[in-house]
Amino acid sequence: MAKVLVLLKILPEDINIELEELKERIRKALPEGYEIKGYDIEPIAFGLKALRLYIFMPEKTEGGTEPLENTVMNVEGVSQVEVEAVHRIT
Numbered sequence: 001m002a003k004v005l006v007l008l009k010i011l012p013e014d015i016n017i018e019l020e021e022l023k024e025r026i027r028k029a030l031p032e033g034y035e036i037k038g039y040d041i042e043p044i045a046f047g048l049k050a051l052r053l054y055i056f057m058p059e060k061t062e063g064g065t066e067p068l069e070n071t072v073m074n075v076e077g078v079s080q081v082e083v084e085a086v087h088r089i090t
Contacts (some may be wrong), residue, residue: 002059005037006068007085010051010078011044017077019051026053029075033058034068052084059088 012022019041027036038054057068065083072081 002088002090003056004059004061005085005087005089006055006057006065006083008053008055008068008072009042009082009084010053010072011048011080011082012051013077013079015047015049019049022051022075022077023053025075025077026072029071030055031067031071056089 010022010026012019023036023039030036035056036053037056040052042050042052044050055068057065061067065086069081069083072078
């Protein structure tokens with residue numbers, strides 16, 4: 001079965017939130033079948049940085065990326081979640 005690669009841009013609630021720790025909290029919150037394959041940190045402005053996660057998820061997921069977005073939004077320290085790209089990986 002193919003997988004889907006989702007690129008998420010995540011803004012923290014505060015500039016003092018450690019993005020490495022936020023990434024780990026998100027990793028622990030992901031359901032079975034979801035996996036963080038990579039990440040980078042993007043400077044925004046005035047010390048604010050965004051966490052960009054590359055996440056593999058099952059292709060046949062009801063609701064598309066919405067369940068993933070909701071899961072990440074419910075992690076402590078997350079302010080906003082934006083899907084930047086979705087690719088099918090065979």
